[in-house]
Amino acid sequence: MAKLGVNIDHIATLREVRKTRYPDPVEAAKIIENLGASSIVCHLREDRRHIQDNDIFHIKKVLNIPLNLEMAAREEIRTIALNVRPDTVTLVPERRQELTTEGGLNVIHDQTHLRKFIKPLREVGIHVSMFIEPDLDQIQASQDIGADVIEIHTGTYAQSLTRVDQERELDKIVQAAEYTYSCGLFIAAGHGLHYENTSVLKQKCPLIEEYNIGHAIIARAVFLGLERAVKDMKEIVR
Ligand code: PXP
Numbered sequence: 619m620a621k622l623g624v625n626i627d628h629i630a631t632l633r634e635v636r637k638t639r640y641p642d643p644v645e646a647a648k649i650i651e652n653l654g655a656s657s658i659v660c661h662l663r664e665d666r667r668h669i670q671d672n673d674i675f676h677i678k679k680v681l682n683i684p685l686n687l688e689m690a691a692r693e694e695i696r697t698i699a700l701n702v703r704p705d706t707v708t709l710v711p712e713r714r715q716e717l718t719t720e721g722g723l724n725v726i727h728d729q730t731h732l733r734k735f736i737k738p739l740r741e742v743g744i745h746v747s748m749f750i751e752p753d754l755d756q757i758q759a760s761q762d763i764g765a766d767v768i769e770i771h772t773g774t775y776a777q778s779l780t781r782v783d784q785e786r787e788l789d790k791i792v793q794a795a796e797y798t799y800s801c802g803l804f805i806a807a808g809h810g811l812h813y814e815n816t817s818v819l820k821q822k823c824p825l826i827e828e829y830n831i832g833h834a835i836i837a838r839a840v841f842l843g844l845e846r847a848v849k850d851m852k853e854i855v856r
Pocket residue numbers: 625627661688708710718719749769807808809810811830831832833834
């Protein structure tokens with residue numbers, strides 16, 4: 619049974635767009651926990667466009683399920699992570715102008731920095747996940763620097779427009795999952811996943827142990843409510 623991590627960034631997006639006090643991501647996290655999600659995922663971006671520092675502290679305080687904090691490999695955010703102590707930190711690339719995370723980390727290129735960066739996190743017992751393209755060399759480099767988890771970036775798969783492209787991307791993900799499994803690392807996947815493409819991915823790649831999904835779930839919740847949105851996705855990944 620694969621796990622479902624629900625990313626609640628876009629609850630905070632809705633709040634920040636008007637600078638109101640609602641909708642509250644802390645409340646959303648508790649509702650989603652009660653609906654049976656396996657973890658809550660939040661991305662504390664350098665530009666604080668959605669989730670804010672206080673949100674992370676409060677969410678960690680009230681949650682009984684694991685918190686997965688996505689962040690860029692920057693010292694300022696690491697200091698916050700070391701104070702909050704999420705169960706997992708997922709390192710992602712970040713560019714200010716992007717609409718959302720584009721592409722995976724280049725662990726091969728940034729090996730020296732990343733190795734040093736993750737050490738204090740792992741020393742206090744935080745699991746470290748690398749958000750990378752389905753690329754075997756990137757997986758190997760992640761294992762070499764001491765990562766615990768590989769989150770396979772599914773964005774290219776999600777955006778593929780033709781059947782042929784989709785199949786090619788699925789094959790890459792399957793190979794990446796098999797390689798990650800052989801390395802003994804935990805296998806997560808996420809980005810751009812919605813109700814249809816998750817269903818296809820799940821059938822093709824049973825090795826994936828955790829799906830981290832946000833936008834599609836929050837979008838469905840607008841029409842059907844969080845309960846239906848989370849339950850429908852839970853059924854697909856399980
Ligand atoms: N996983 C990671 C590492 C991400 O950066 C994101 C987006 O913040 C997601 C999963 C969720 O992506 P989406 O909102 O497209 O489902």
